[in-house]
Amino acid sequence: MRKWFNWIILTGSTLLVCLFLGVILYDIFSKGLSVLSWQFVSKPPEAAMTKGGILPAITGTLLLTFITTLFSVPFGVACAVYLNEYAKPSILTNVIRGCIRNLSGIPSIIYGLFGLALFVQTFRLGTSVLAAGLTLGLLSLPYIITTAEEALKRVPASMREATLAMGITQFETIRDVVLPKALPGILTGIILTLSRAAGETAPILFTGVAFYINGMTTALDQEFMALPYHLYMLCTQHQSIEEVRPLAYGTAVVLIILVFLLNIIAFYFRFKQRTQD
Amino acid sequence: MDNIKLSAHHMDLYFGSKQILKQVNIDFPENKVTALIGPSGCGKSTLLRSFNRMHDLSPDAKISGEVRLDGQDIYDHQISVNEVRRRIGMVFQKANPLPKSIFDNLAYPLRIHKFPKQEIPGIVQRALEESYLWEEVKDELKKPAVKLSGGQQQRLCIARAVVLRPEVILMDEPCSALDPISTNKIEELILRLKKEYTIVIVTHNMQQAQRISDKVAFMYLGELIEYGDTEQVFHAPLQELTKNYVNGHFG
Numbered sequence: 001m002r003k004w005f006n007w008i009i010l011t012g013s014t015l016l017v018c019l020f021l022g023v024i025l026y027d028i029f030s031k032g033l034s035v036l037s038w039q040f041v042s043k044p045p046e047a048a049m050t051k052g053g054i055l056p057a058i059t060g061t062l063l064l065t066f067i068t069t070l071f072s073v074p075f076g077v078a079c080a081v082y083l084n085e086y087a088k089p090s091i092l093t094n095v096i097r098g099c100i101r102n103l104s105g106i107p108s109i110i111y112g113l114f115g116l117a118l119f120v121q122t123f124r125l126g127t128s129v130l131a132a133g134l135t136l137g138l139l140s141l142p143y144i145i146t147t148a149e150e151a152l153k154r155v156p157a158s159m160r161e162a163t164l165a166m167g168i169t170q171f172e173t174i175r176d177v178v179l180p181k182a183l184p185g186i187l188t189g190i191i192l193t194l195s196r197a198a199g200e201t202a203p204i205l206f207t208g209v210a211f212y213i214n215g216m217t218t219a220l221d222q223e224f225m226a227l228p229y230h231l232y233m234l235c236t237q238h239q240s241i242e243e244v245r246p247l248a249y250g251t252a253v254v255l256i257i258l259v260f261l262l263n264i265i266a267f268y269f270r271f272k273q274r275t276q277d
Numbered sequence: 278m279d280n281i282k283l284s285a286h287h288m289d290l291y292f293g294s295k296q297i298l299k300q301v302n303i304d305f306p307e308n309k310v311t312a313l314i315g316p317s318g319c320g321k322s323t324l325l326r327s328f329n330r331m332h333d334l335s336p337d338a339k340i341s342g343e344v345r346l347d348g349q350d351i352y353d354h355q356i357s358v359n360e361v362r363r364r365i366g367m368v369f370q371k372a373n374p375l376p377k378s379i380f381d382n383l384a385y386p387l388r389i390h391k392f393p394k395q396e397i398p399g400i401v402q403r404a405l406e407e408s409y410l411w412e413e414v415k416d417e418l419k420k421p422a423v424k425l426s427g428g429q430q431q432r433l434c435i436a437r438a439v440v441l442r443p444e445v446i447l448m449d450e451p452c453s454a455l456d457p458i459s460t461n462k463i464e465e466l467i468l469r470l471k472k473e474y475t476i477v478i479v480t481h482n483m484q485q486a487q488r489i490s491d492k493v494a495f496m497y498l499g500e501l502i503e504y505g506d507t508e509q510v511f512h513a514p515l516q517e518l519t520k521n522y523v524n525g526h527f528g
Contacts, residue, residue, distance in 0.1 A: 162375060162434075165329060177376070
């Protein structure tokens with residue numbers, strides 16, 4: 001009796017979660033697929049955004065994510081290597097770890113305000129794709145550090161001993177053995193973090209995203225359009241919301257597909273790692 | 278008299294406040310196999326690992342006394358830890374091949390130590406032949422090393438220890454995870470390697486110690502209790518403690 005009860009509760013919760021996901025995806029795809037066309041992803045908006053496509057928002061999001069990657073990946077991975085390979089266990093390193101964990105709990109709008117104060121104003125980058133990319137990079141750092149450190153931790157100590165015992169330096173050991181072994185895990189963390197960052201709205205709100213720009217963002221000091229903000233804008237800020245509703249759903253579909261593609265890549269790396277172990 | 282290759286004098290070793298080695302004095306003769314025996318936790322592996330400075334990795338390990346290789350103190354600042362480890366190779370309890378191909382497991386340390394590129398394949402082949410592995414793997418050198426059997430992996434690790442031509446090879450219970458046939462192969466290998474190398478081996482297996490070693494050191498609770506020729510330690514031990522241990526009364 002009790003066994004059946006547990007089974008119903010557990011299976012029921014799982015089905016409920018899947019149901020929500022299914023309803024959301026069905027709603028978005030059923031309303032958005034109709035506007036999806038080559039025109040939609042290859043043309044800029046026209047006629048006060050009631051027609052045309054979302055090309056600048058797609059390229060804007062890609063450029064933004066690229067800048068985020070360039071900033072957060074090298075620093076994040078280097079920090080994880082330091083914490084896991086070099087830092088001796090002490091109160092200081094525990095405090096650093098605690099700070100990093102707490103950073104990942106800070107609401108993203110706070111990052112937006114911080115980016116506005118630091119990058120836009122103090123560093124005088126202005127509201128630009130560079131300032132927004134750096135802000136998103138800051139947001140991504142704690143996740144990348146934490147996942148990369150976990151991946152490094154899974155590399156067995158015996159592998160480090162093997163090379164060190166041959167008179168190979170610690171740096172060479174990390175470069176040639178530890179990092180390659182941890183790479184699938186690190187890449188998974190990076191991609192999942194970036195797919196989350198690509199969908200963020202709050203951190204880019206004050207730091208560089210634009211309602212509409214004429215043409216493409218071609219320089220780092222320009223403002224840019226981004227998919228999540230474009231979606232927000234079409235849903236709440238447009239003069240004729242009813243008219244652009246299909247476009248909003250189409251934008252949502254594109255954003256979901258983009259994030260989904262990134263997750264598939266992450267899934268591939270995780271699969272590769274599992275077959276390796 | 279044998280030439281002394283490696284020696285330890287007045288070695289104390291602490292992990293934090295816990296003393297693991299107490300005033301250990303021992304000399305290892307050149308081209309001989311010396312077995313370190315004793316019950317678990319007696320400090321024999323700790324002693325072995327102090328000979329190639331593996332304790333440098335643990336921040337709470339404190340060592341005093343001296344370890345000399347050909348008379349030169351290996352903890353001295355004159356000599357780098359990487360040179361020490363290159364001259365004193367190590368084989369671990371659990372085979373730990375690198376996540377690379379069979380060939381690269383041996384070629385990688387050669388590349389790092391800047392051996393001429395064209396000589397590397399020859400040196401790799403020789404090390405594999407010396408470890409009785411060449412015939413088994415010569416057609417699949419590109420295969421990942423982790424695909425080898427446990428015994429083959431351990432022989433690969435021995436090949437990796439000899440590929441750099443060290444002077445001393447330390448072995449930390451190299452057969453403890455292997456079946457009798459693989460163990461047999463490795464013992465044969467050790468007996469052949471001692472012509473060129475000085476070997477120090479930690480073992481829990483009394484029969485193994487008798488089969489392969491020339492000298493035996495018995496340790497108990499961090500102290501070196503008895504050290505002598507294998508024959509003498511097993512058949513005419515001077516200490517009561519040694520006698521009880523080699524006869525299997527405790528351990």
